[in-house]
Amino acid sequence: MTRTSARASGRRLEPRMLTGAQIVLECLTRERVSHVFGYPGGAILPVYDVMPAYPIHHVLARHEQGAVHMADGFARAGGGVGVAMATSGPGATNMVTGIATAMMDSSPLVCITGQVSSSLIGSDAFQETDITGVTLPITKHNYLVTEADEIAPALREAFYIARSGRPGPVLVDITKDAQQGSCSFDWEAAEPKPPGYRPDHRPRAAEVRHALDLINGSARPVILLGHGVILGEAENLVKAFAERTTIPVAMTLLGIGAFPGSHPLNLGMMGLHGEAWVNEAVQQADLLIALGMRFDDRVTGKLAEFAPGARKIHVEIDPAEVNKNVPVDVGLIGDVRDVLEALLPGVTPNDHAAWLAHIDGLRGHATARSIQGFDDDGHLYAAHAIHDLWQATRGRALVVTDVGQHQMWEAQYYRHESTRSLITSGGLGPMGFAVPAAIGAKLARPDADVWAIVGDGGFQMTMAELGTMVQEGVKVNIAIINNGCLGMVRQLQEFFYGARYHATPLVNPDFVTLASAYGIRGIRVTERAGVAAAVAAAAAHDGPVLLDIRVESGDAVYPMVAAGAGLDQMIRRPAQEATR
Amino acid sequence: MSSTFVVYVEDKPGVLNRVASLFRRRAFNIESLTVGHTDTPGVSRMTIVVGTDRDGARKVEAHLYKLVNVLRVDDVTSTPAVFRDLAMIKVQASAETRSHIMQLVDVYRARIVDVAPDSLMVEVTGTEDKIDSLLDVLRPYGVLEAVRTGRVAMARGAARTPRVRPASAALRGPMPRIPREPAASGPVQLTA
Numbered sequence A: 001m002t003r004t005s006a007r008a009s010g011r012r013l014e015p016r017m018l019t020g021a022q023i024v025l026e027c028l029t030r031e032r033v034s035h036v037f038g039y040p041g042g043a044i045l046p047v048y049d050v051m052p053a054y055p056i057h058h059v060l061a062r063h064e065q066g067a068v069h070m071a072d073g074f075a076r077a078g079g080g081v082g083v084a085m086a087t088s089g090p091g092a093t094n095m096v097t098g099i100a101t102a103m104m105d106s107s108p109l110v111c112i113t114g115q116v117s118s119s120l121i122g123s124d125a126f127q128e129t130d131i132t133g134v135t136l137p138i139t140k141h142n143y144l145v146t147e148a149d150e151i152a153p154a155l156r157e158a159f160y161i162a163r164s165g166r167p168g169p170v171l172v173d174i175t176k177d178a179q180q181g182s183c184s185f186d187w188e189a190a191e192p193k194p195p196g197y198r199p200d201h202r203p204r205a206a207e208v209r210h211a212l213d214l215i216n217g218s219a220r221p222v223i224l225l226g227h228g229v230i231l232g233e234a235e236n237l238v239k240a241f242a243e244r245t246t247i248p249v250a251m252t253l254l255g256i257g258a259f260p261g262s263h264p265l266n267l268g269m270m271g272l273h274g275e276a277w278v279n280e281a282v283q284q285a286d287l288l289i290a291l292g293m294r295f296d297d298r299v300t301g302k303l304a305e306f307a308p309g310a311r312k313i314h315v316e317i318d319p320a321e322v323n324k325n326v327p328v329d330v331g332l333i334g335d336v337r338d339v340l341e342a343l344l345p346g347v348t349p350n351d352h353a354a355w356l357a358h359i360d361g362l363r364g365h366a367t368a369r370s371i372q373g374f375d376d377d378g379h380l381y382a383a384h385a386i387h388d389l390w391q392a393t394r395g396r397a398l399v400v401t402d403v404g405q406h407q408m409w410e411a412q413y414y415r416h417e418s419t420r421s422l423i424t425s426g427g428l429g430p431m432g433f434a435v436p437a438a439i440g441a442k443l444a445r446p447d448a449d450v451w452a453i454v455g456d457g458g459f460q461m462t463m464a465e466l467g468t469m470v471q472e473g474v475k476v477n478i479a480i481i482n483n484g485c486l487g488m489v490r491q492l493q494e495f496f497y498g499a500r501y502h503a504t505p506l507v508n509p510d511f512v513t514l515a516s517a518y519g520i521r522g523i524r525v526t527e528r529a530g531v532a533a534a535v536a537a538a539a540a541h542d543g544p545v546l547l548d549i550r551v552e553s554g555d556a557v558y559p560m561v562a563a564g565a566g567l568d569q570m571i572r573r574p575a576q577e578a579t580r
Numbered sequence B: 001m002s003s004t005f006v007v008y009v010e011d012k013p014g015v016l017n018r019v020a021s022l023f024r025r026r027a028f029n030i031e032s033l034t035v036g037h038t039d040t041p042g043v044s045r046m047t048i049v050v051g052t053d054r055d056g057a058r059k060v061e062a063h064l065y066k067l068v069n070v071l072r073v074d075d076v077t078s079t080p081a082v083f084r085d086l087a088m089i090k091v092q093a094s095a096e097t098r099s100h101i102m103q104l105v106d107v108y109r110a111r112i113v114d115v116a117p118d119s120l121m122v123e124v125t126g127t128e129d130k131i132d133s134l135l136d137v138l139r140p141y142g143v144l145e146a147v148r149t150g151r152v153a154m155a156r157g158a159a160r161t162p163r164v165r166p167a168s169a170a171l172r173g174p175m176p177r178i179p180r181e182p183a184a185s186g187p188v189q190l191t192a
């Protein structure tokens, strides 16, 4: 019985007998999964064997970490659940970094792994790894499934848990005998109802009133916008809220894009490498309204000195995040969307003119020291390259960044106007994220102009995925910000380890030649004028293009909050003469 | 300072591991953990004593609620509740000391559960303090072996075990709603 004929006949044909492997694919199909990112092996082969009969496209990665990052990029770009698949043992353990990445950034994934047959579990059989044990602390939930008739309930519940509440990765480990066994399949009966799981929190009316009092009574408020606004699809409500109250908006790295970059109320990114005026405004505020962010140590600086004069309202879907790092005056637990809907009718308009003028003053002072003001002195700075990439793509690219200096420069100099236009790993920060996540993002949003901005170090961690790009015919453009070193670590050595540059210089391959081995067009850029031209060439080219942008190797990301210091204790960029 | 939680969980493989792992992962120290069945099929009940203050207890509770298999968490640290520990103590007993020991056992409302030529086995239930104290007075006679269950707790009043389907059916049929405690026992107390 094929799916199409069952549909066509319109009769209810269930329950019917299927193998466990077929049930996996029936479930994926009914969850409207279009792409599975994976890598086969013995313990998952029954599933791979029946996959071609289903309307699901399998993307063969070159490493299971890449497969999970692809699923993650797919989820973050498209808003659905990403699905990754791997075999037992090494296939499953290779997924770990990708899963931890998704966990830290609340990305909805379902990861399916094959497992040795249930009779062999516990015997240290070939390629047996206790992957539910390994991933216990880095998944939202996980399942070990040993019977065919447990597959549908576990998978349905996995999708439900991955996407509801605070999203996250869920792993389903299925033994080979469960895949091979048969049972009757009944989708309806497998409806998920985990009894202890309650994702649907709502704030209490008294708390909403308390929050409104604080909002309406504040003179120096700042909104702190985080990833939760994007996950909760509350971008428009945040805009309405900010505009009605005239409250300026600072954002975390993962909040970028949720509020238009050119909006007059947009302050920019806060935190370790946030703009100086943003951190100063946060520190001087009398009220912080945190929306879907978790006061990560990268955004607070020294906790004891964080925003000392501010009352704090925390709007957050995960109760465990409230009062975790920063004690707050009001916690509004619920979906950002619902909470903002509850708050909006009660806010009184206020122009906050004096406060905004004060922040403008802070901004003017800091801009004078920005690298943007520096003349082109023949050196190619990464910040300039990214700024020019922003202009050449008219600010409309979907950018996926890796981890390091280039990631921070991107956040500072690429101005994002629309939501889900920056995908980056904020919580775990695994090098090697960008290229595979960009592949996933492009498959979720085929019309987007997808750019991976990646360091020369991180690129080499997952550059094997160039093969996936070519095999899948995915047009992702790659800009390697090539500074010949592990720049972010070098920067730490410069500031905190007496400039002893041990193990940070890189001897790199010729990336243009490497690209050509894959049939990918490579362009080397060595001067500022070449950036826009290369971006134009990439836009005109039919397939993927790789830019090897050779930038200054000794540069550092500024401003930078000094180690263990308060958020406004920042090390600033020296004046131009002093740089070199 | 320590806090005591009663945690109702689904009776499924691996759930104890998930709970214990959470404490390790969040760097909370478990002082005692007991687990057993309840009167409701499919529901196990844990009493967990954690070395943490009020602030930490609130975090523990919120993190516990994030585990999918956790049904309900009651922080009984400062609510009216009965706490009990059970101990079995094997103590040396000669012809001369035997009657002294039996008198002590009486004072503590403990029981002799085994008698051997040179020893007695004492069973005692009560608060940790009471058991510590009995151990102190028996020690001079020569304690050969002692075992304690760790604290179990039950809130006074009418609160009851949450009801769920048995574990085997838990993923299948429709699930009855878990009775929640009134708002006060929700995951986090928030209002300033």
Ligand SMILES: Cc1ncc(C[n+]2csc(CCOP(=O)(O)OP(=O)(O)O)c2C)c(N)n1
Residues within 6 Å of the ligand: A402, A403, A404, A405, A406, A407, A429, A430, A431, A432, A454, A455, A456, A457, A458, A459, A481, A483, A485, A486, A487, A488, A489
């Ligand atoms: C998998 C992994 N290993 C190590 C690190 C630590 N680390 C953070 S940034 C960085 C350097 C990145 O170098 P590169 O990719 O060249 O980017 P750049 O900082 O030079 O822009 C390193 C090693 C990491 N984040 N991820």
Ligand SMILES: [Mg+2]
Residues within 6 Å of the ligand: A455, A456, A457, A481, A482, A483, A484, A485, A486, A487
């Ligand atoms: Mg580099």
